[in-house]
């Protein structure tokens with residue numbers, strides 16, 4: 001699979017690119033600054049370039065920019081993205097009085113879907129960059145949701161290459177808010193127990 005990681009210079013994008021390269025996938029990381037992407041890409045032994053430029057010919061794009069910039073970046077890249085499936089991994093958190101999802105309303109993924117023509121899936125929220133970038137694939141499941149069957153299938157295929165656990169179809173894009181909120185749950189748990197927790201579902205066939 002050919003994957004473009006938009007904002008791949010960040011900690012999540014780098015860990016994702018590293019894990020995908022180790023799985024034998026073709027990865028390009030992007031940045032607003034093509035030089036920065038190429039520098040990071042050289043370290044990771046993948047390709048790199050401007051966010052728009054790396055979208056050419058890929059099977060899946062991962063929107064891995066800073067969460068607060070996800071919707072605006074998707075809007076800016078909508079033309080270059082065309083009909084390429086887009087996986088949104090963003091969770092916007094507030095850190096006062098414990099960690100929680102930022103003020104209610106629709107999820108980031110649903111807002112992204114409103115500004116692009118491409119089919120949007122959401123997922124990987126519970127995979128911390130630190131765990132994803134470790135020596136071994138993390139012993140976790142990866143949850144993905146979406147309304148478009150093709151985009152979700154591709155996102156699930158990607159998710160399956162990242163974890164030692166399962167890639168799990170969590171339902172329609174309407175549950176993206178729950179997945180985004182799961183990040184807050186994990187951050188609170190990690191703080192409370194000084195841990196690096198991940199998610200594993202039980203009872204699946």
Ligand SMILES: NC(=O)c1ccc[n+]([C@@H]2O[C@H](COP(=O)([O-])OP(=O)(O)OC[C@H]3O[C@@H](n4cnc5c(N)ncnc54)[C@H](OP(=O)(O)O)[C@@H]3O)[C@@H](O)[C@H]2O)c1
Pocket residue numbers: 007008009010011012013030031032033036037063064065066067068069070073089090091092124125126127128129130
């Ligand atoms: N960190 C985790 O453990 C984790 C886990 C699961 C999901 N996520 C999600 O993954 C995404 C990336 O997380 P991260 O921790 O890697 O974030 P980050 O390091 O803060 O940002 C990632 C990249 O976003 C780009 N960026 C920053 N401000 C921007 C702006 N105003 N417009 C466009 N691009 C901008 C930067 O790339 P350039 O400056 O090179 O353009 C930066 O390297 C977030 O949506 C987060 O919610 C993170």
